[in-house]
Amino acid sequence: MLSSQELAAFLAVADCGSFSAAAGKLGRVQSNVTARIRSLEQRLGAVLFDRGRQGASLTPAGETLLKRARLAADLLAEGEQAVRDQAAGRTLLRLGSMESTAGARLPAVLLRARERRPDLQLQLSTGTTDELIRDVLERRLDAAFVAGGTDLEALQAQPVFEERLVLVEPTGRPAARPLLAFRQGCTYRSVAERWLRASGRAPVEIMEFGTIDGILGCAAVGLGIAVLPEAVVRISLHAPQLTVSPLPEPYGSSVTMLVSRRDDGGRRPLVELLLEAASS
Incomplete structure (x- = not known):
C-alpha cells in the first residue's frame, strides 16, 4: 500500500x-x-x-x-x-452544473435547499455535460446537473427539468452562418450539429464561447445562430434583440438530470435534498 x-x-x-x-x-x-x-x-x-x-x-x-x-x-x-x-458544523456539497442550468434554474433550487438545511455549504462549478460527468465519476464533484444523463454503471441519473430547445437568431437582421456554442462536450452543441446536418445546413463554422452571455450577445448582433434552452434565452438581457424558434423533434427537447455516484451513500441525503428542492 x-x-x-x-x-x-x-x-x-x-x-x-x-x-x-x-x-x-x-x-x-x-x-x-x-x-x-x-x-x-x-x-x-x-x-x-x-x-x-x-x-x-x-x-x-x-x-x-x-x-x-x-x-x-x-x-x-x-x-x-x-x-x-463535520468538526466545524458544516455540510459541504460540491455541485456541478451546465452554465445554462446554473443561470436559469439553480438560484431558486439552491435557495430552497439552503432554507431546508441552513448548515449546507455549496461549492458550485460549471462545465459541459461530458466534463461534469467525468468529475462526478472521479469524485471531484458530489453531484452535477447534466443534459441527457449517462449510462455509466457507477453513476445514477434522475430527471429534474425538461428543457425546450430553440434556435436563437437576431431580431430584424440576417444572421451569419456560424454556430455559436460551448466547447466540445456540450450536449446542446451536439444537438445543434445533428439538427444542422439533418436539415442539410452542415457543415458550418463553429465559434466557441465560455459563457451563455457571450453566446447570446454575439447572436443579438448577428454574428451567428445558437441552440439553447428557451428558459435561459428568456431571462437574458439580450432577449429583446433575439428571436427564438422551436427545434423540430427529436431535437426540440432535452431532459436535465442530476447525476451522482451509486456508492456514495454518505452524500445521498444531500442529493435527495436537491431533488426535493428542484421539484418544489
Whole structure:
C-alpha cells in the first residue's frame, strides 16, 4: 500500500516532470523524493519513471499507477475536508452544473435547499455535460446537473427539468452562418450539429464561447445562430434583440438530470435534498 508521502512524491514527479522540481513543489530535498520513488519501485517490482537529462517521464507501469494514485489522493483530500466540515458544523456539497442550468434554474433550487438545511455549504462549478460527468465519476464533484444523463454503471441519473430547445437568431437582421456554442462536450452543441446536418445546413463554422452571455450577445448582433434552452434565452438581457424558434423533434427537447455516484451513500441525503428542492 502506498503511504501518503509516497503518493505525494509520485504525483509531484508525474506532474512536474523532474525530481528536482517535485522536491521544490513538496518543500523537500531532492534525495528524499528520489529515495521514496526508488523504494516504491522496488516494492512494486516495476520502474515508474524513465530518468534522463530532460527530466522524468512516466513508464507504462507509471501510467497505470497514475490514474489510481490521483483517485486515492482525491479520496484522502475529500476525507480530510469532510472531517473538518463535520468538526466545524458544516455540510459541504460540491455541485456541478451546465452554465445554462446554473443561470436559469439553480438560484431558486439552491435557495430552497439552503432554507431546508441552513448548515449546507455549496461549492458550485460549471462545465459541459461530458466534463461534469467525468468529475462526478472521479469524485471531484458530489453531484452535477447534466443534459441527457449517462449510462455509466457507477453513476445514477434522475430527471429534474425538461428543457425546450430553440434556435436563437437576431431580431430584424440576417444572421451569419456560424454556430455559436460551448466547447466540445456540450450536449446542446451536439444537438445543434445533428439538427444542422439533418436539415442539410452542415457543415458550418463553429465559434466557441465560455459563457451563455457571450453566446447570446454575439447572436443579438448577428454574428451567428445558437441552440439553447428557451428558459435561459428568456431571462437574458439580450432577449429583446433575439428571436427564438422551436427545434423540430427529436431535437426540440432535452431532459436535465442530476447525476451522482451509486456508492456514495454518505452524500445521498444531500442529493435527495436537491431533488426535493428542484421539484418544489
